[in-house]
Amino acid sequence: MKIAADTNVLLRAIIGDDAAQSRQAQAELARAQAIAIAVPVLCELVWVLAKGYKIPQQEIVATVERLIDSANVLVNRPAAEAGLAMLRAGGDFADGAIAYEGSWLGADSFVSFDRKAVKLLRAQGKAARLPERT
Secondary structure (H helix, E strand, O other), X not given: OEEEOOHXXXXXXXXXXXXXXXXXXXXXXXXXXXXXXXXXXXXXXXXHHHHHOOOOHHHHHHXXXXXXXXXXXXXXXXXXXXXXXXXXXXXXXXXXXXXXXXXXXXXXXXXXXXHHHHHHHHHOOOOEEOOOOO
């Protein structure tokens, strides 16, 4: 069986804060031949771990790395790695993933009002800028 895992299933399996749902989530993931994890799910997962559960950034990085390194996990690896690079640099996972996917779709530059994201992406050698003033 191949499944696409929602964020809440991954969270229950990782956090274990609801005993019944945690057992169900872990069993479901263990039964799966392949687990497809969409980039938006990773973005949500990182956000909830950081903001909701106050997990330190280093632990979140390690958790995501373990998850995407699992033999049966299917993920857009380059997008996940771009998100992790931003997270390691002190930025938002989602900004790294968005910049990567935008480039993959043919965008010339990541554009955001988020000065920190633009600065961090530029430091990684990525094309990023603030919106032009009109």
